[in-house]
Amino acid sequence: MEETSEELKSILGEEALKNLPITIQLMKKMKMNEDPNSIMAFFNSDFHGSDMHHDAGQYKPISTIHNE
Amino acid sequence: MNNTHSQYFLLYASCIPVKGISRSSIYDIQRNCLRLIPNLIYDVIKDAENRTAGELKKKYNNEYDKEIDIFFEELIEDELGFFTDTPKLFPKLSLAWESSSQISNAIIEIKEKSELNYNSIFSQLDDLGCTSIELRFTGSPTIDFIEHILTACNRSRIVSISMILPYADQFQIDNISYLSSKNLRVNKIIIHSAKENKKISNNYMVAKIYYTTNQLRNSSCGQICKENLIINSDLFRESQKYNSCLNKKVTITENGDIKNCPSFKKKFSNIKVKKLKEAITDAKFQELWHIRKDDINICKSCEFRYSCMDCRAYTQDPKNRYSKPLKCSYDPKTMSW
Amino acid sequence: MILILCESKDLSVSEVIDWISFLGYNYKRVNTDHLIDGNYTLKLNNDQVSYQSNSITDDISMIWYRGGSEVSSYKYPVLEKINAAKSRMIYNSMKMEKKMLKKSLYDNVLEKEWLSNPLQIDKLNKISTLRLAKECGVDIPSSLITNSKQELLDFLNEHKELIVKPIYEAYDFNLHKEEIYMEYTSSISLPFIQKLETTFFPSLFQERLQKEFEIRSFYLDGDFYSMAIFSQNDSQTEVDFRRYNTEKPNRSVPFKLPENIEKKLNKLMRTMELKTGSIDIVKTKDGRYVFLEVNPIGQFGMVSGICNYNLEKIIATYLIKNEKWKKQVKS
Numbered sequence: 240m241e242e243t244s245e246e247l248k249s250i251l252g253e254e255a256l257k258n259l260p261i262t263i264q265l266m267k268k269m270k271m272n273e274d275p276n277s278i279m280a281f282f283n284s285d286f287h288g289s290d291m292h293h294d295a296g297q298y299k300p301i302s303t304i305h306n307e
Numbered sequence: 308m309n310n311t312h313s314q315y316f317l318l319y320a321s322c323i324p325v326k327g328i329s330r331s332s333i334y335d336i337q338r339n340c341l342r343l344i345p346n347l348i349y350d351v352i353k354d355a356e357n358r359t360a361g362e363l364k365k366k367y368n369n370e371y372d373k374e375i376d377i378f379f380e381e382l383i384e385d386e387l388g389f390f391t392d393t394p395k396l397f398p399k400l401s402l403a404w405e406s407s408s409q410i411s412n413a414i415i416e417i418k419e420k421s422e423l424n425y426n427s428i429f430s431q432l433d434d435l436g437c438t439s440i441e442l443r444f445t446g447s448p449t450i451d452f453i454e455h456i457l458t459a460c461n462r463s464r465i466v467s468i469s470m471i472l473p474y475a476d477q478f479q480i481d482n483i484s485y486l487s488s489k490n491l492r493v494n495k496i497i498i499h500s501a502k503e504n505k506k507i508s509n510n511y512m513v514a515k516i517y518y519t520t521n522q523l524r525n526s527s528c529g530q531i532c533k534e535n536l537i538i539n540s541d542l543f544r545e546s547q548k549y550n551s552c553l554n555k556k557v558t559i560t561e562n563g564d565i566k567n568c569p570s571f572k573k574k575f576s577n578i579k580v581k582k583l584k585e586a587i588t589d590a591k592f593q594e595l596w597h598i599r600k601d602d603i604n605i606c607k608s609c610e611f612r613y614s615c616m617d618c619r620a621y622t623q624d625p626k627n628r629y630s631k632p633l634k635c636s637y638d639p640k641t642m643s644w
Numbered sequence: 645m646i647l648i649l650c651e652s653k654d655l656s657v658s659e660v661i662d663w664i665s666f667l668g669y670n671y672k673r674v675n676t677d678h679l680i681d682g683n684y685t686l687k688l689n690n691d692q693v694s695y696q697s698n699s700i701t702d703d704i705s706m707i708w709y710r711g712g713s714e715v716s717s718y719k720y721p722v723l724e725k726i727n728a729a730k731s732r733m734i735y736n737s738m739k740m741e742k743k744m745l746k747k748s749l750y751d752n753v754l755e756k757e758w759l760s761n762p763l764q765i766d767k768l769n770k771i772s773t774l775r776l777a778k779e780c781g782v783d784i785p786s787s788l789i790t791n792s793k794q795e796l797l798d799f800l801n802e803h804k805e806l807i808v809k810p811i812y813e814a815y816d817f818n819l820h821k822e823e824i825y826m827e828y829t830s831s832i833s834l835p836f837i838q839k840l841e842t843t844f845f846p847s848l849f850q851e852r853l854q855k856e857f858e859i860r861s862f863y864l865d866g867d868f869y870s871m872a873i874f875s876q877n878d879s880q881t882e883v884d885f886r887r888y889n890t891e892k893p894n895r896s897v898p899f900k901l902p903e904n905i906e907k908k909l910n911k912l913m914r915t916m917e918l919k920t921g922s923i924d925i926v927k928t929k930d931g932r933y934v935f936l937e938v939n940p941i942g943q944f945g946m947v948s949g950i951c952n953y954n955l956e957k958i959i960a961t962y963l964i965k966n967e968k969w970k971k972q973v974k975s
Contacts, residue, residue, distance in 0.1 A: 241830045261840075261847040262810045265830040268823055297467045297494070298541035299551070301412045301441040302568075303616050304471065304528040305497050305519065306535065307506075319874075320897035321950065337893065337950060386895055389874070397872070398898050401952045407662040436666060464662070540952065 241265050312361040314390040316379050320400040321540070322387045324349050327610030327639050333387060334613060336400075336540040341614065342387065348378065360390070404544035408436030408464075410587055411555040414569055418445045419452045423563050423578065426459045431583040432557075433463040440468055443569070445561060447475040450482050457490045469495035471523060480507065480516070487514040499523040525569040529618035531635035533644055536614040543613045546600050552616045554596045557587055567595055570620035595619050598628065605631040609639035645703050646671040646963050647756075649749070650710035652678055656945040656956065657710055663960035669967075672700055676746055686748055693749060705974060706757045706967035708959075709750075711765075711941035757970040759963065764917045765940040770811060770848075773916070773938060780912040782905075782935045785853060785926075791846040796837055805852035807831050853934055859899055859925040862944045862955060863913055864962060868906050869944075869953045872899035872927070898951040901925075905933045913938070922947075 243264045248256060256264050318324065321337035324344070331349035333342040355363050360379070364372045382388040391397060413432055417425065432440065442456065453470070460468060470493060472478060478498050484507075487493050493514045501518040508515040521527070542551060549555075558566040563578040565586045575592045576585075586592060598619065600612040604627070615635070622630040637644050646664065650657045652675035664671050674695045685694045693701045750762050774784050788799045789811065800806055809829040816826040831852055861870040874895040901909075909923060912935075922942020926934045948955035 241832055241836060247825065257841060258845060260810065260845045261808045261832070262827045262830070263815070265808070265832075266816075266825045266827050267830075269826055270823055297439055298539050299537055299616060301414060301439055301469060301556075302528050303530045303535060303552075303618070304523050304525075305499070305517065305521075306530060306532070307517070319895045321895075337896065386874075386892075389895075396900050396902070398900055400898060403952065403954070405954055405957060407659070407666040407957070409666075436662060540949070544952065 244268065311379075311390050313359050314392055315359055315394040316355045316363075316382075316388055316390055317394055317397055318352060318382070318388040319386070320397065323400070323543070324352050325610060325613060327612075328608035329640055329642050330610055332610040334538055334543055335387070336538065336543050339538045341536070341538050341611075342385075343610065351375065351378065356394075402544050402547050404541070404548060406436075406555060408438060408555060409584070410435040410437045410557050412439040412441075413437050413556065414441045414443060414558040416443045416445060416559065416561040416569065417448070417456060418561055419448045421561065423559075425456055428559060428578060428583070429459045429463060429465065432465060435584060435587070436464055437557075438464055438466050440465055441471065442468065443471045444473065446473075447477075448472070450477055450486065453486060454489070457486070457493065460492055466492055468493045469497070471497045471499065473522075474498050474501040474518070483516055484512065487512050487516065497523070526621075528568075528570055529621040529632060529634045531615050531618065531632055531637070533637075535616070536611055537616070538614050546613045546617075548597075548599060550596055550598045550617055550619065551600065551613075553598075553619060557583065559583075565592075567592070568620055603629050603631060605639065606635075609637065611637065611639075645705070646967050647700055647704045647707045648673045648710065649676055649707065651675060654710055656943065656948075657708075659945075659956040660708075660960050660963075663957045664964065667960060667964060669964050672698060672704070674700060674749070676749070679745055679749070680742075684745075684749070704756060705970040706759070706963055708759050708963055709762050709765075709941070711762075757966050758919075759966070760919045760921070760940055761917070768916060768918075768940065770813075770937055774935075776915055777912050777935045780915060781908045782912055783932050784935050785850040787851075788849045789846055790849070791843050793837065793840050793842050793844070796840075796849060799849060800834065800837060803851035805831065806849050807852045808847050808849050811846075811848045853926045853932075854929045856927045856929045859901065859923075859927060859933075860947055861901060861909070861923040861925065862920075862942060862947050862953075863909070863918075863923055863938075864920050864955075864958065866910055868901055868909070868923075869947060869951070869955060869958075870899040870901050871896050871947045871951050896946075896950045898953075902933070909935070 243256060244267070246268070247264075247266055251259070251263075318333065319337070321335060323334045323336065325332045325334060326346060326349050329346070331344050331346050333344060335341065351363070351367075354366060358366065360375070364375055367375070379388070379390075383390075410432060415425075415428065440460075444453070453472075457468065468490070483496055483498070487496060491513050496514055496516045498516075498518045500522045501520055503518060504520055505518045506515065507517075545551060545554060553567050556568060558569050559578055560566060560569060564574040565576055565578055565581070565583065566574055575589060578586075598617070600606050600609075600615075600617060603617070606612050606617070618632040618634065619628070621633040623633050624630040646669065648657060648661070648671055650673065657673070661671055661673065672695075679695075685692075687693075691701065692699060771789070774787060777784050786803060788795065790796055790799075796806075807829050810827050814827040816824055832849075855876045858873040858875050859870055860873060861868050863869075874897075905925075913919075913921065916938075918938070918940050920942070921938045921940045922944065923938045924936040926932075926936060928934060944955045944959075947953065
């Protein structure tokens with residue numbers, strides 16, 4: 240069942256938390272993705288289409304000249 | 308299990324069964340993996356698509372009720388399928404494949420002091436909507452020259468670049484990492500004919516860097532092996548109608564010849580005299596784009612046929628355009644590599 | 645021409661733009677998070693707006709509005725040298741200033757065809773949407789906003805299981821670079837309620853629905869593109885599927901909403917004057933289709949990719965068609 244995390248109590252203060260919305264009291268911690276593949280390489284996209292993450296359009300290798 | 312008697316068992320739409328000559332596969336194109344199953348199970352799954360569990364068991368004369376129950380339980384446990392009262396609300400996944408690119412990927416041979424105008428080539432590729440390129444360098448290019456080439460791709464639709472370089476003294480790891488960190492579009496750098504084999508990839512770099520002692524030539528291409536199989540939605544759908552390697556691909560050689568791939572002898576004009584757009588819209592140029600795995604001898608009966616890169620350059624019988632790729636050692640009949 | 649107002653990092657927009665170009669049409673993209681550093685000028689005396697030295701008022705007849713985050717202000721000096729209270733004050737006033745800056749852009753191009761109009765979107769909120777949904781005959785979760793422990797206990801008694809969610813929208817803050825605290829939809833139990841004070845900060849409570857699966861439906865001018873998400877298989881995502889399980893994503897498949905449900909939802913969208921949006925629905929184990937909320941600037945990339953609906957092309961085609969129509973009407 241849901242409970243206020245001890246860490247959150249120490250960050251915001253137990254008494255202060257009691258006066259905040261219940262959804263704040265029940266906030267959950269999430270780890271940001273540390274997977275190297277998740278590095279987001281965004282480029283300047285002003286007035287341009289596909290300046291986006293490098294993975295886009297890469298669902299297969301261009302050649303099989305090199306085996307990883 | 309009585310409560311499922313009147314229900315339908317469906318595979319999740321992204322789990323697609325594919326029949327081979329000796330066994331079948333379930334392609335899971337949401338989680339990108341593949342499950343091998345006996346052909347008998349393939350038939351049961353297909354029969355279950357338009358029958359309730361009760362009707363299905365009856366079809367098999369109620370001789371395998373227990374086996375069928377256990378089998379469905381396993382598939383549910385592995386999250387490959389589910390029971391439903393309303394199968395009509397769960398349409399199949401459309402296998403259509405459409406692309407907003409006229410050319411999606413390109414291989415470009417590059418040498419320093421070439422008479423080719425690389426800026427113009429990249430700009431033409433950009434106009435065609437090309438997203439991925441492989442740069443095959445020859446000779447011993449300087450770091451400055453490579454940077455100059457990469458800069459030409461900035462602010463273009465080309466968002467993933469792999470580079471193949473023959474080993475030279477200037478390609479020490481520091482220089483290569485520097486290139487990679489300055490050019491986020493680069494996602495793979497392969498240095499061949501190197502002194503040792505090593506792989507460098509870490510959290511701080513977009514690109515993976517490989518040093519290999521092998522000498523890579525055009526004829527090194529076309530390898531199909533267990534380790535190279537790729538399971539994802541795009542490749543699965545693209546290979547239903549198109550060639551998994553050559554579709555929307557173009558090659559420009561060192562001399563500017565326009566080809567389907569570097570391993571072919573056949574040229575379609577030269578970039579010095581023809582616009583890329585004209586060359587690639589020629590029906591002859593696109594002919595090989597339409598050779599599907601389902602058309603190729605032996606491959607058409609293979610359970611892995613929508614997960615490999617085909618090869619039309621090196622085939623078992625060069626006279627037969629539907630011949631199996633030369634460098635694939637898998638025999639779907641005996642199921643051995 | 646088509647004008648696109650969006651965030652610089654909106655990848656779905658880039659994909660739609662690729663289709664617009666492929667189909668041979670022109671567009672202008674304005675990244676509203678870069679209004680400060682992106683060279684934005686509004687000349688009130690002749691109604692001219694320009695961005696990156698390009699006019700965005702001339703020759704535009706269709707605008708695609710993708711919302712987007714706050715205007716970024718990283719070029720502004722750090723206010724650390726003044727005391728915390730003063731810096732908060734300046735920060736708040738900057739926030740309003742930036743909001744109005746964005747509004748100045750919308751106001752000036754209002755006479756166009758929109759997908760969807762930001763002024764219309766600004767009028768909506770979670771509670772009013774639920775009320776409108778009910779009026780349109782759409783099933784909604786039994787909901788209660790209260791600050792009273794007794795009311796909450798009675799509500800629990802009636803529904804057995806409850807959830808709590810933000811009245812406005814989910815808030816988050818960074819702890820470190822790698823860790824983030826987020827508000828989610830949470831289930832709450834009797835022991836938790838018993839520990840509450842007699843009165844507390846008013847919160848939104850709803851009956852906890854027994855899910856068979858969730859449905860996310862992308863709506864575009866009368867058409868529904870729906871996806872069923874089997875989030876109940878995974879306890880990590882059971883209550884709120886935004887708590888993504890990245891290693892093993894929830895099973896998600898194309899889904900066809902029953903016709904009578906689509907009809908009512910269509911009525912709701914038309915009542916709200918929204919031409920597009922992402923609609924969240926729960927299909928309960930006892931057969932109800934319960935509407936949760938609509939996001940007028942919904943993310944459609946996931947539904948499009950997993951279900952292969954190719955919404956990027958469908959949206960591009962829609963924008964082109966309506967741009968042509970609006971142009972004809974004008975001339």
